[in-house]
Amino acid sequence: AKDSLGQDLCLFDPAMDEDKRSRRQLAVDLRGAVERGEMRLLFQPQHSLKSGALIGYEALARWHHPVRGVVSPDIFIPIAEETGEIFAIGEWVLSEAARVAIHWPSHLKVAVNLSPVQFQQGDLLQRLIAVVLDAGVSTRQIEFEITESAIIADRTKALYILRRIKALGISIAIDDFGTGHSSLDTLHAFPFDKIKIDRFFLRQAATSSQAVAIVRAVLALGKSLDIPVLAEGIETEEQIAFLVAEGCEQGQGYYYGRPQNAPSREDLGRAFPPP
Numbered sequence: 682a683k684d685s686l687g688q689d690l691c692l693f694d695p696a697m698d699e700d701k702r703s704r705r706q707l708a709v710d711l712r713g714a715v716e717r718g719e720m721r722l723l724f725q726p727q728h729s730l731k732s733g734a735l736i737g738y739e740a741l742a743r744w745h746h747p748v749r750g751v752v753s754p755d756i757f758i759p760i761a762e763e764t765g766e767i768f769a770i771g772e773w774v775l776s777e778a779a780r781v782a783i784h785w786p787s788h789l790k791v792a793v794n795l796s797p798v799q800f801q802q803g804d805l806l807q808r809l810i811a812v813v814l815d816a817g818v819s820t821r822q823i824e825f826e827i828t829e830s831a832i833i834a835d836r837t838k839a840l841y842i843l844r845r846i847k848a849l850g851i852s853i854a855i856d857d858f859g860t861g862h863s864s865l866d867t868l869h870a871f872p873f874d875k876i877k878i879d880r881f882f883l884r885q886a887a888t889s890s891q892a893v894a895i896v897r898a899v900l901a902l903g904k905s906l907d908i909p910v911l912a913e914g915i916e917t918e919e920q921i922a923f924l925v926a927e928g929c930e931q932g933q934g935y936y937y938g939r940p941q942n943a944p945s946r947e948d949l950g951r952a953f954p955p956p
């Protein structure tokens with residue numbers, strides 16, 4: 682048998698190690714997972730660090746595998762990117778996020794992750810627009826999170842797409858900043874509305890002066906470009922105090938809340954007192 686990439690599917694080749702075999706099996710199982718209703722969307726709150734006010738939620742996908750149970754996106758997203766299933770998943774995530782956010786007060790945004798592979802889709806823009814229009818949510822309530830790897834393949838095309846997205850009123854955050862290929866050049870050239878610092882740096886900041894220096898440098902960058910910075914992975918009050926002292930404006934992490942089902946009316950009114 683051949684899969685959609687034309688590769689041989691030998692699920693039970695004894696020479697193939699267990700890991701590779703299970704990945705292959707997941708790739709097979711993932712096909713049609715959206716249509717079968719196996720995807721779920723969780724929402725993790727994002728807050729203003731100073732006032733504690735809720736500013737929005739990041740939408741995070743989960744796959745409920747019929748046998749294995751909940752599969753983490755760190756496992757299935759890379760597989761979906763390889764097989765092309767990411768197109769169906771990405772569209773489902775956006776429509777589900779929009780369907781939920783339409784019930785929120787208009788100042789709350791929903792942040793949706795866009796895979797670099799989705800940028801390869803010729804009609805990405807038309808598809809995104811169709812999904813948002815169909816849901817009827819204001820484009821002002823949508824934010825896309827992209828990593829720099831989305832830009833690398835074709836900078837000119839990526840810039841065109843991002844400008845069109847922004848012209849619709851959708852905002853754009855650069856995700857996992859500081860990891861991978863983040864460069865100053867990109868920050869200047871691209872119309873980002875927010876910088877998200879990867880949670881790795883905050884975790885290291887307690888013990889590493891180098892990590893502290895990186896957090897400071899990113900915050901200085903944000904300030905000089907006049908782009909708000911959101912710190913990921915906030916788990917303690919001490920981290921908030923550190924970030925506020927350094928001038929960071931926004932945060933997300935288990936301290937404020939784990940990824941959860943669509944927020945209730947009560948959740949939407951919650952605020953954390955300033956530290």
Ligand code: C2E
Binds near residue numbers: 742857913934
């Ligand atoms: P990400 O975009 O960097 O998302 C943040 C991840 O950090 C989430 O993991 C979240 O649950 C986790 N996290 C948040 N706060 C804390 C904290 O205080 N402590 C710790 N230890 N972790 C925290 P999750 O949900 O497992 O997602 C992993 C990655 O999978 C995401 O990283 C994102 O790159 C990808 N992903 C998730 N959903 C989607 C999606 O719908 N589309 C695409 N393309 N990628 C997605």
Ligand code: CA
Binds near residue numbers: 739826
């Ligand atoms: Ca993200």
Ligand code: CA
Binds near residue numbers: 856857877880913
């Ligand atoms: Ca991130």
Ligand code: CA
Binds near residue numbers: 857
């Ligand atoms: Ca990440």
